Amino acid sequence: MSRRLSSTLAAAVAALLLVPAASALGVHVRVEGKTRTIYGSAEPTLQVKSTALDALDSASIAGAFYYHVQIASFGRYVDRIGRLSATASSGWVFKVNGVSPPVGADAVTLKKGDRVLWYWATFGPQGGPPTLALRSTRKRGCYRVLSQDDTGKTKAARGARLHVDGRSVLARSGAACIGRHRGLVTATLKGAVRSNALR
Numbered sequence: 767m768s769r770r771l772s773s774t775l776a777a778a779v780a781a782l783l784l785v786p787a788a789s790a791l792g793v794h795v796r797v798e799g800k801t802r803t804i805y806g807s808a809e810p811t812l813q814v815k816s817t818a819l820d821a822l823d824s825a826s827i828a829g830a831f832y833y834h835v836q837i838a839s840f841g842r843y844v845d846r847i848g849r850l851s852a853t854a855s856s857g858w859v860f861k862v863n864g865v866s867p868p869v870g871a872d873a874v875t876l877k878k879g880d881r882v883l884w885y886w887a888t889f890g891p892q893g894g895p896p897t898l899a900l901r902s903t904r905k906r907g908c909y910r911v912l913s914q915d916d917t918g919k920t921k922a923a924r925g926a927r928l929h930v931d932g933r934s935v936l937a938r939s940g941a942a943c944i945g946r947h948r949g950l951v952t953a954t955l956k957g958a959v960r961s962n963a964l965r
Contacts (some may be wrong), residue, residue, distance in 0.1 A: 790814060791878045795825045797847065798959050804848055805829035807963035808950060818860050819871035820845070821882040837869045841870045846897040847884065856888040860952060861897060866916040896921055898961035900953045908943040911953040911961060925957040 790813035797805040803936065805825045812824040819835070822844065826833050827847040837843040844860075852858060860871055861883045866876045876882065887894040897914040903910055911923040922940025929935075930951040935944050937953070946952065950963035 767843050789816075791880075792819055792822075793874055793876050793878070794881040795821045796881075796883050796962060797822070797829070797831075797962065798883065799848060799903065800850055800886045801964075802852070802943065803960065804831055807952065808965075810964050814854070814876060814882075816869070816875055817872050818862055818874040818876060818882050821859075821876065822847075822884050831856065842872050843870060847886075848884055855890075856886065858884060859894060860884045861914075861916075861918075863918065863921070864897070864914045865918040866894075866901065881957065887959070895958050896923075897959040898953050898955060900928075900961040900964050902952065902964055904940070905920055905943065908941065909937070909947050909951060909953070909964065910941045911937050911955070912940070913958060923955050923958065924955045925951065928953050928956075940954075 767812050779820050784904045792811045793814045794809040795806050796809045812828055814821045822833055822935040831848050833844055835842050846856055859866065862874055866953045883897060885897065899912045899914055901910045901912065909928060911926040912920040913923040914920050924938065924940045926937045927934045927941060928937055928942055928951055930944055930947045931949045933940050935963055948961055950965060952963045953961040
């Protein structure tokens with residue numbers, strides 16, 4: 767084989783190998799279980815092919831956890847993550863940038879920088895639980911906790927608790943200062959999905 771043909775072939779192979787990486791998106795992913803975070807409390811960036819279901823797949827590889835997709839008459843849905851299987855009133859749902867899309871996860875095309883949250887939800891007469899979003903304020907050591915509904919509408923999560931370094935601080939109005947700390951800060955509120963974690 768000539769040197770020129772060999773280098774052309776090598777360049778073609780290299781180009782093919784780079785295509786998957788070039789088409790991947792950098793997306794923030796978190797998976798919240800019933801009682802603990804399964805993956806990504808600080809919402810790390812993962813390389814994702816294109817959809818919200820792909821985001822779960824990338825997280826499962828990075829976090830070494832199992833998930834299962836069921837195929838039904840209405841399409842594909844995630845019926846299990848880790849040890850939790852869907853039931854009649856509880857199951858796995860997702861949000862993209864704080865909003866629950868009206869279609870399945872395999873039909874939601876993501877954009878670079880999107881935030882994908884998969885979480886365990888128990889549904890009642892009012893629907894599923896709100897999700898919490900933790901935000902830092904301009905004042906060091908101070909945080910706001912927001913409660914988000916399925917449309918992404920937010921309000922102050924009054925009565926939430928901030929958790930850090932083995933202690934808990936009440937955010938009576940939905941905001942509180944915790945002072946100096948070392949670990950990641952998270953927020954919880956009864957009836958809501960726990961928040962992301964911040965430094």
